[in-house]
Amino acid sequence: MSSRVGNYHHYSGVLHVHTTESDGTKTLEEVVAIGRQVGLDFIMFTDHMNLTNRDRGKEGMYGNLLAVVGYEHNDLDDNNHYLIFDSPGVYPKDAAVSDYVRVAAADNALGIIAHPDEIRDRMGKYPPYPWTDWSVDGYQGIELWNQMSEWMEKLTPSNKLLMAFSPRKSMVGPTERVLRLWDEISLRRKCAGIASVDAHAFPIKVGPLTVEIFPYKVHFRSLRTYIVLREPMAQDFETARAQLYTAIRECRLYLANLRWGDAAEFQFIAERGGEIITAGERFNSHEGVTLKVSLPAQAEIRMIHNGRTVREALTDHLIYRVVNPGLYRVEAWKGSRGWIFSNHIRVGV
Ligand SMILES: [Zn+2]
Ligand SMILES: [Zn+2]
Numbered sequence: 001m002s003s004r005v006g007n008y009h010h011y012s013g014v015l016h017v018h019t020t021e022s023d024g025t026k027t028l029e030e031v032v033a034i035g036r037q038v039g040l041d042f043i044m045f046t047d048h049m050n051l052t053n054r055d056r057g058k059e060g061m062y063g064n065l066l067a068v069v070g071y072e073h074n075d076l077d078d079n080n081h082y083l084i085f086d087s088p089g090v091y092p093k094d095a096a097v098s099d100y101v102r103v104a105a106a107d108n109a110l111g112i113i114a115h116p117d118e119i120r121d122r123m124g125k126y127p128p129y130p131w132t133d134w135s136v137d138g139y140q141g142i143e144l145w146n147q148m149s150e151w152m153e154k155l156t157p158s159n160k161l162l163m164a165f166s167p168r169k170s171m172v173g174p175t176e177r178v179l180r181l182w183d184e185i186s187l188r189r190k191c192a193g194i195a196s197v198d199a200h201a202f203p204i205k206v207g208p209l210t211v212e213i214f215p216y217k218v219h220f221r222s223l224r225t226y227i228v229l230r231e232p233m234a235q236d237f238e239t240a241r242a243q244l245y246t247a248i249r250e251c252r253l254y255l256a257n258l259r260w261g262d263a264a265e266f267q268f269i270a271e272r273g274g275e276i277i278t279a280g281e282r283f284n285s286h287e288g289v290t291l292k293v294s295l296p297a298q299a300e301i302r303m304i305h306n307g308r309t310v311r312e313a314l315t316d317h318l319i320y321r322v323v324n325p326g327l328y329r330v331e332a333w334k335g336s337r338g339w340i341f342s343n344h345i346r347v348g349v
Contacts, residue, residue, distance in 0.1 A: 001039040002064075002233065003264040008278060009232050010264050012224040012256075013042030013244075016072070016083060016114065016143070016196035017216075022047035025201045028069075031216055032062045038220045041233065042066040042244055046083050049073065051090055059237070066233070066240045072114060073100050079132050081114035082139070083196075086245060097133045105138030110245050112141040112194060115149040117178050140249050141192030142182055144174040144341065147223045148198035148214065164204065164211040168222055168259050173331075173338020183307035186327055186344050190280075192248050193343050195223045195255035221258055226266075228252040228278050251280035251343040260339040265296040268330050268342045270322075279329070279343040286325040286348035293318040299332040299339055325349050 002011045018024030019031060026034075028045060035043050042065065045053055053059070054069035061067075070085030073095075080097035087109035091100045104111045118128035154170045155163055163170055174193075185191045197219040203210045227247035234240045247253065256263035270277050272289045283289055293301055295316045303311040303318065306326040311318070322328070325348030332340040 001264065002041055005265055005267050006269065007230065007276065008267075009229045010226050010266075011041035011229065011233055012226045012264065013040050013044065013066075014197045014199070014220055014223070015044040015046070015112070015194055015225055016146070016198045017043055017045050017219075018047055018072075018198075018200045019045060019053065021050055021052045022072075023200050023202065025203075025212075026216060028053045028058050028067065031199075032065060032067055034216045035067075035220055036063055036065050038217060040065055040220055040224075042068070042227075044083075044085065044244075045069045046072040049090060049093065059241070061235065061237050061240065066237070066244060068241050068244065070110070074129070075100075079129055081129055081131075083112040083114050083143075085110040098136050101136045101138045110141075110248060111139045112143060112192070112248075113139050114143050114196065115146040115198070116142055116181070117175060118146075118149050118153065139191070141194050141251075142178070142185070143196045144178055144182060144193040145195045145223060145255060145338075146198050147171065147196065147219060148200070151214070164213060168218065171222065171257055171259065171338075172336065173257075173333075174341065180307060183304070183327070183329075187306065190249075190251055192251045192253055193255070193341065194248065194253065195225045195341075197223050223255065223257055224263070225253060225255045226263065228254070228280070247280075253279060254340060254342040256340045257338060260299075260334045260337060261297050263296065263340050265294075266332075266340050266342075267292070267294040268345070270328070270345045270347060277345065279345055282346035282349075284348065286322050289322040289347050291318075291320040291322060291328055291345065293320075293330050293332075295332055295340070299334050302331040302333070304329050304331065322347055 019028045059069050073082045075097050116131040118130045199219040298316045301318045302309045327344040329344045330342045
């Protein structure tokens with residue numbers, strides 16, 4: 001459900017959703033219906049190596065829900081999974097990662113690195129699919145938090161039963177290593193930090209039982225990516241889709257685990273002489289800049305400057321006077337559980 005916060009309009013959605021066109025278990029229409037029930041503003045579908053849903057004209061506005069269709073590209077070793085939106089078509093299956101990232105950028109498509117740092121070796125049947133080639137450039141974003149990856153990473157043969165029945169309990173937040181990597185990349189250039197559900201709702205065997213892990217509805221009530229717009233989202237599909245893609249490219253984003261509370265009212269802004277900007281935007285000087293964070297409920301707020309925590313407080317409201325130029329972002333934690341993560345505001349850099 002959209003909300004208006006100050007001069008901005010916030011919209012929440014989910015990225016990285018599979019349907020029956022690859023290894024998901026519901027059709028696009030069925031998934032959209034679930035999304036509407038739980039108040040999503042947008043869904044970004046990404047089946048493996050096909051754009052069938054888009055080719056069949058299924059992108060569009062479904063009531064107030066915007067459904068867009070990209071796809072998930074992988075290389076011949078099944079690594080380097082890349083979410084691609086707005087490309088003219090599906091790139092060749094035998095392309096190397098450097099090729100599909102480069103060609104997508106040349107086509108002005110929107111490319112997001114999926115589950116960049118999957119590491120798991122405890123479950124032989126479910127190997128990791130990490131990003132292996134960091135020499136490539138031309139991507140627009142990176143998954144900071146992939147719900148399915150996080151779940152799989154914590155899975156061991158002995159906790160499988162518990163984790164299958166309460167899948168959201170295991171969620172903590174983006175890993176330190178991926179946050180560090182993202183901060184480093186962002187110091188060089190813009191890079192959107194997004195949350196992905198990676199929804200399939202596939203069944204797994206737990207002893208004699210078959211359990212559906214993360215039904216779509218559970219995913220949609222967990223990890224969301226919010227876009228922050230200056231204008232309301234258009235009712236017209238083409239315009240709304242362009243607004244969504246532009247917000248991601250510009251990093252006007254934050255992400256949240258709704259398990260710990262709704263995040264529609266979250267606000268992170270910078271103020272300077274009456275002018276206000278938000279994540280993804282920039283002031284060309286740091287003189288006289290104040291950062292303001294406001295949360296819907298009390299949590300541990302961390303103000304991060306160029307990857308380092310410079311202020312920490314248990315509150316629902318934080319004001320921080322900028323001393324040094326650089327990149328600022330905030331994290332909100334409920335105890336040991338990550339709740340809200342903003343993208344960067346650039347100040348004097
Ligand atoms: Zn993948
Ligand atoms: Zn996937």
